Amino acid sequence: MTSPGSPPRVQPIVAGLAAVGRTWERFWFAPADSRPLALVRIGAALLALAAWWSYAGDLQTWFGPDGLLPGDVVQAWRADWGFSLFDLASTRAAVTAVFIVTGSVFALLLVGAATPIVAPSSALFFASLLHRGPMLAGPADDCLAVLLWCLAVGPAGRHFSVDRWLADRSGAPPPGPEPRAGICRGLLQVHAAAITAAVAIAQLKEPAWWDGTAAWYAVAAGDGLRGRVAGLFADSEYLTNLVTHAITFLAIVSAGGIWFGPTQRLVARAAVAAWPLVGWLVGEPLWGLTLALFFLPLACDGGPTAVEPEDDDHERRSTRRRATP
Amino acid sequence: MPKPASIRGPETVAAAAVPALPELSRAAVTVALCCYLVGLALTMLGNTASGSSALVRTVKGRLFAPWMVPAWLDLGFDHPLASGGAGAADHALEVGLLPPAANRASRFPELRVGAQAARWRRLARAVADAADDADRGGPLAAAVGRGMFATLGGEDVVVRVVRTPPPERGAPPQAAETAYAARVRSRDGELQLLRSEPRVEVAPLVTPPEERPR
Numbered sequence A: 001m002t003s004p005g006s007p008p009r010v011q012p013i014v015a016g017l018a019a020v021g022r023t024w025e026r027f028w029f030a031p032a033d034s035r036p037l038a039l040v041r042i043g044a045a046l047l048a049l050a051a052w053w054s055y056a057g058d059l060q061t062w063f064g065p066d067g068l069l070p071g072d073v074v075q076a077w078r079a080d081w082g083f084s085l086f087d088l089a090s091t092r093a094a095v096t097a098v099f100i101v102t103g104s105v106f107a108l109l110l111v112g113a114a115t116p117i118v119a120p121s122s123a124l125f126f127a128s129l130l131h132r133g134p135m136l137a138g139p140a141d142d143c144l145a146v147l148l149w150c151l152a153v154g155p156a157g158r159h160f161s162v163d164r165w166l167a168d169r170s171g172a173p174p175p176g177p178e179p180r181a182g183i184c185r186g187l188l189q190v191h192a193a194a195i196t197a198a199v200a201i202a203q204l205k206e207p208a209w210w211d212g213t214a215a216w217y218a219v220a221a222g223d224g225l226r227g228r229v230a231g232l233f234a235d236s237e238y239l240t241n242l243v244t245h246a247i248t249f250l251a252i253v254s255a256g257g258i259w260f261g262p263t264q265r266l267v268a269r270a271a272v273a274a275w276p277l278v279g280w281l282v283g284e285p286l287w288g289l290t291l292a293l294f295f296l297p298l299a300c301d302g303g304p305t306a307v308e309p310e311d312d313d314h315e316r317r318s319t320r321r322r323a324t325p
Numbered sequence B: 001m002p003k004p005a006s007i008r009g010p011e012t013v014a015a016a017a018v019p020a021l022p023e024l025s026r027a028a029v030t031v032a033l034c035c036y037l038v039g040l041a042l043t044m045l046g047n048t049a050s051g052s053s054a055l056v057r058t059v060k061g062r063l064f065a066p067w068m069v070p071a072w073l074d075l076g077f078d079h080p081l082a083s084g085g086a087g088a089a090d091h092a093l094e095v096g097l098l099p100p101a102a103n104r105a106s107r108f109p110e111l112r113v114g115a116q117a118a119r120w121r122r123l124a125r126a127v128a129d130a131a132d133d134a135d136r137g138g139p140l141a142a143a144v145g146r147g148m149f150a151t152l153g154g155e156d157v158v159v160r161v162v163r164t165p166p167p168e169r170g171a172p173p174q175a176a177e178t179a180y181a182a183r184v185r186s187r188d189g190e191l192q193l194l195r196s197e198p199r200v201e202v203a204p205l206v207t208p209p210e211e212r213p214r
Helices: A011-029 A035-056 A059-063 A071-075 A092-111 A115-132 A139-153 A162-169 A179-204 A214-219 A225-235 A237-257 A261-281 A285-300 A314-323 B023-046 B054-068 B114-129 B137-147
Strands: B090-097 B105-108 B156-164 B177-187 B190-195
Touching (some): A011 A179, A011 B023, A035 A115, A035 A139, A071 B137, A092 A115, A115 A139, A139 A179, A179 A237, A179 B023, A214 A237, A214 A261, A225 A237, A225 A261, A237 A261, A261 A285, B023 B054, B090 B114, B090 B137, B105 B114, B114 B137, B114 B156, B137 B156, B137 B177, B137 B190
Antiparallel strands (some): B090 B105, B090 B156, B156 B177, B177 B190
16 A cells, blocks of 8 residues: 655655565464364374374383483484474373373373363473484374474364364354464465475486476385385386476476466366375375365365465455465 | 254354454564574584584574474485485384294284384384494494393394395386394393494405515
8 A cells, every 4th residue: 555645756665565465464364163173183193193193112122211312312403493292201101191191192192172171282292202202203293293383283173073062052153254263274275385385396306307407316115005006107207207307297286386376276276186196106105195184174175375466355355265265 | 953064164153253462472482483493403504414504503503403302303305205226215124033944933014004004114214324423323233232142042043134125117126135133142141232234345355566575
């Protein structure tokens, strides 16, 4: 918005800043439907439980008082300021107790009970689990930790949850679009773009992604169905090249395509379908599924968080579209 | 029975009106978001495998790391996931009792599958990759060896990381190689780590003719 008294040369700058401000407001603060967040919550909780369970079999071997990863050794692997609730557990029983509490928190997140408290607690416990053994954490853990913090910001328990069931019983009206849901979805969108952009850049630094052989190396040691895919790749160099380049293309398109209205929903839906397949192919299925969850809200309804041409009624229409897509 | 709500279906019941955030709250959230987005950019810049500048490291370390690290948010996300080099090699951990004749050893991940096996592979890779890091690699290998004393029933073990590089396309599988090996033993309550250096070819020591003693 330009002020009437501004000099002519300053007016375009003021107008530009005002446009940036409006875009920022629309992106972050337009109320959004929280149902897609509920789906993300359920998916994230299932993945967190899967990650948690992967520690269960060797819990004492790794984190027990006489385990392979004593606290003083792990401290050297942590960044400064890193800490874990597991540091407080000095006996086998205490380690098991903290571990069970962690799993219980993830289970509560899954069913959506006391979500405003459980969602940030889940992120805290998950970060704690990863800090206890940083050298055991992988790409899926990194992305899932971020996803859980995003959910902690938004109203992820408004739908498909115990909280919703209790609210229905007490006669509360169904929740409408909320500004916090918009913030949460904005964070998911920013991280979806950031992660896929980082993946694309990391791939483009490796010769194997340029010469088209990376897909082969991803499945070369695989067995079962991945072993059969390896057989196909061994038979056809062109197929190997095609899949390799398709993965890089997917990463680039995922990072950029979700910012434009006409492509947003299409790209988000393609990402939801394709990243789990890529994750499976490269031997990181949980990573692929986690990445798909970042794109899920955009795939459900898309639109409002894209950068679109402005007009006077845009904000009103954008809010309405989130309410009744 | 109430009809289940569809994800994108129109609301049939009047939804609870949620007021827009007040101006002051939006300003506070905007500041918080700006801080976080700057932190996100810096952590990604500061965690690349290519290294980072002193400026990025310092700004990130002083202003953002204290609150992003505990939340496990100090991340680079730069996972190429397949590289064809040593990064794509399969790693396994072996801890065996010495002397070898005792034939008692544990291998990881062995029969474990999925995410659990992947964590063991990451541990094995961490031991191998940090072998030359005196602060991290040595203590980790020593801790792994000591942790297996009770399981193996002795206080003199060898910790070995076995690496299997991926085969070239259409080529037969490559042989596994030892990426790291060290002997871990306890002597009078003191833990000792004796790293096995790989054998390398060295040039013979030849003295130039003019420098030979006559």
